[in-house]
Amino acid sequence: MVLLQARTVPAPPDNAIVPEKAREGIDLDINGERFTHTGDPQMPLLWYLRDVLQLTGTKYSGEHGEAGADLVLLDGKAASAINTPVEKINGRAITTVEGLAADDGTLHPVQQAFIDEDAIGCGYCTPGWLMASIDLLRRKKNPTDDDIDTLPNLCRCGCQTRVRRAIKRVAAGKAGQP
C-alpha cells in the first residue's frame, strides 16, 4: 500500500532543499521579445542569435564582421553582432532581419525595395545590406551616391549596383511601386 502511493504521488518536498537563487542574467530585447541570458556574458551577440535563439538571418562572414553580413540594429543603429558581446546590450533593443517586417507581414520599405530591384545575389549577405541601408536612410533621408558609397558591406556576387537603386527607390518613396 505504501509502495503504491509512493509510485503515484510525489513525495513531499524535502525541507533541506533550498530554493535556487534568482540567477543573475542579461536582459535582452530582441525584435520586441524579452530574453534573459545567463551564460557567458562575453558571447558575441551573433552566436547568441544564431545558436541560442535560432535566429539565423544574421550571418557569419568573418571573425571581425568586415563584410557586414552580421549587422543588426542596436537601438536603431547598425552594429556588428560579432563584435558586440551580449553583456554590452543589457537592456538595449536589438532588431534583426527577422524583426524588420510588421507583425501583419508588411515589409519594411527597404525590404520591399530590395525585392523591387531584385537586389540579391546569392542572398547570404543581404540581411547585412538591409541593415546598413536602413541605418543610412535613418541618417540621410535622401542619400547621395557618395553617402551610399560609405556602406561598409562587401559582396562578391556584385549586388552593389542594385542595392544602390533600392536605396534610391526608398528615398524617392517608391518602394513597392512599379
Add this chain to the structure above:
Amino acid sequence: MSDIPNDTIRLSRRRFLQVLAGGAGALMVGMRVARAGDAPMPAGLLGNNFYDLGAYVRIDPDGTVLIGARDPDTGTGVATSLPRIIADELDADWSRVRVVPLGLGVTDDNGQPNWTYGRQLGGMGGSIPAAWNDLRPVGALARWLLVQAATRRLGVSAEQLRCEDGVVIAQDGRRASYASLAEDASKIALPSRAPAVKTADRYKFIGHPVGDVDARGIVTGLTRFAIDEADGNALIAVLAHCPWPDGTIDHIDYTDALAVKGVIKVLELAPDSHQPVGSTPIAPSVAVLAENTWAALQGRQKLKLEWKAGPSSGESSATFEQDATTLVGGKGDPTSRVRDDGDVDDASKKAARRVQATYVQPWLAHITSEPMNCLAHIEKDHATVVVPTQAPQKAYAVVQRLTGLSPSQIDIRVPRVGGGYGRRLDHDYVAEAVMLAKAVDRPVRLIWTREQDIAHDYYRSGSVHQLNAVMDRKRQITGWNQRMASASALVHRGVPDNRFWTSEIHVDQLPATLVPNLRSDWFAMNSSIPRGTMRGMPHLSNAFAVESFIDEIAHSMKEDPLDTQLRLIGEARQLPLSAGGSLDTGRLANVLKLVADRINWNNWLHSVNGLGIACWHVNGAYVAHAIEVAMQGKKLLIQRVVCAVDVGRVINPQGLQNQIEGATLDALSTALNLAITFKDGQIQQHGYKDYPLASMAQLPDAIEVIAVPSDSAPAGASFLAMPTAAPALANAVFRATAVRVRRLPLMKELMRLM
C-alpha cells in the same frame, strides 16, 4: 499513395519522362536518367514533403504548383530560371508556383547511384542550356496530361482547348482548373511520343523578367542556407588547419581547450593522400567540437599546436612567377601545344611589324560569402548531409566512400548556397564533417572561419602569358604566338597529364580562327599550393592578356583599337571551333559595336577620360565591355561601364541583368585589388583586410547592360561578363594615364608605375 501504375515515355536513349503517383490527388511529372530496361521508379520513393519532392512538377488539388529546382542556386538565379522554363511549357499561374530546391536525386541501381534528376551542377554556365533540352518536355507533358483530363471532363477534343494561367479553357468558355484536373490527369496513360514543346510565339514567361523566387525569404531572413541548418543534437565543430597543406602535426596540447565550458571533444583529422584532391581534407587539422559555436571558437583559441612543415615549405609565389616568366620567355618545348594553325614561324619571317608583351596574373581565392560548412548526421544505415555545394553528385561520392552506405541510404540536401565561384565543386569540408560525425557518433555541424577560408583554398594558379604578334604591311595580324605558364587545377584529380592544360587555356579562345598562323603553348608549373576551378577559368586570365595585347597592337600601329578589333574579327561568318560549335563573327562584332556606340566611342581619341574596350566569346555566348575611367590624383574613378551580351534566347531578362552586373563587379573587384601570395609554403592572406573585395565606393555606380535579342538556343551567362571587364578597364586606364598595366591586381601596379 494510390495504386496508379507508373508510366514512362522515352525522350532519348537515356532520358525518360515519367508520371509518378503523388499523394492525395496530386499530379507529379518527373524525368529520370536510366537504362531502357529499368523497372519504373517505385512510388514509395516519392514522399510528399519538400525535401523528398520526387518530381519536377507537382500540381496539388489546392492549386499549388510545386516545381523542383534541380541545380544548386549559388546566386546564379537558376532556382528561378529553371522552374520558369517548366512553368512556361505548363502554362502555369506563376503566382501559384512554389519552387522547391531538389536535393540530390539518387536511387539504388544494383549498388550504383542512379541520378534521378539528370544533371545537377550549379554555377558552371551549363544549367540553362541543359534545362532548355530536357526540362521543357517535363512541363509539356504535364500540360498534355491536364488537357487530356479536360477533354474527358468537358467532352471536347484537345484542339478545342487552350491553357492559360493554370486553367484549361474550352471555346465555349467553360473552364477547368489544373487543381481540379490534377487527380484525373495522373491516371491518364502517357502518349507514345513526348508531346511537342511550345513554339516561341507562345512563350509567356520565357523572355519576360521576374525577380528571384527566394527574394521574400531572403529579405525577411527566413531562407535557410546550409550554415543555418539547425539540429538540436548537433555538435559544432571548428578546425585549426595546418598552415602547410602537406605538413603534419608536431605537438598538440588540448588541455586548456577541453576546459572551456561547452567543449566536448578535440580530434585530429588528416587527408587521405590516395584520394583525389577535393574529396579529402585539404590539410591536416585539429577539430574542436562543442555545444555551440562560441565555445568551439574559444576552445580552438586555447589549443597549443605546433606544426611541422612538409616538402612545400620553401615555395613562394615570387619564385613561382620568376620561374614561369623564365619558362615562357625561354626556348624550351611546351608541356602542351594547345593549338598550331598555319605556320607561325614562316609568318614571323615575313612580318613587317612585330609586338611582344608579357602579362602576369596573381593567384586568387574564392572567398564565398557563406564559408565552408556542412551538417552531417551519420547513422548505421542512413546518412543525412546538408551541404552548400555546386555539385551534389560529387558530395554524394565523398559521403558514400566514407560511410560505405548504399545510394538509397544517403540523403544529400542542398539549400540555397551562399556563393560558389567553383569552390564548392570540391568537397573537402564534407569529408571533414562526415569523418567527425562518424568519430563522435553524433550529428556534427562543421563551420570554417573566414581566415581558414582564405588561407586554405583551392586557388586559381597565378600565370604568366607571353604574347607575340606579327603584322603585314596592310596592318593585318598574320601571326600570333602565345605562351602561358601556370600550375594546372587538374593535378591529382584523376585527369590524364596531357589534359592538364584544359583548366588553364581554351583551345578556341580569341584570336583563334581569326589569325591564319596561330600557336598556343602551355607550360606546366609545379606547386604544392592547392588549386581548383575558379569562376571564369580559363577565360579570365587569358582574356586579360589577349584583349590588353590587341589594344597594345592598335597602339603600336597608332590606330583606334575598335578599328583594330573589327578588322581582326572581319566580316560576318561562321568559323568552326575545335571544341565544337562555331564562332559567329557577326555576333561578336555586334556586341563590340553596341558597347562602343553606347559609350560614345567617337570620343575615344579626344576624351580627357580614358575609354577602353574588349570582347570575348564563351561557349556560344558573346560579350563586350566598354569602360570609361578618370584619375583623380591617385584615385581611379570608374565613370561608366557598358556591357553587351548575346546569350541566345534570354530566359529571364532580370536574371540575366543581375548576372551581367554581378559578374562585371566581381571581375572589376578582382582585377583592381585581389592577389593571393605565399611565402615559405604558407598563404599570406587571412581575411578581408589583406584580400580586400572592392568596396561600394571603389566600384562603379551602375552597369549599363545591353542584351541582344536572339532566337538562338540559350547559352549560360553566370560568368560570361567576367573575362572582358579587366582588359577593358586596363585599356581605359592606359588611355587616361598612358600607363600600361600588364600585371594584376591593377591598383597596386598602377601606383607602382605612376
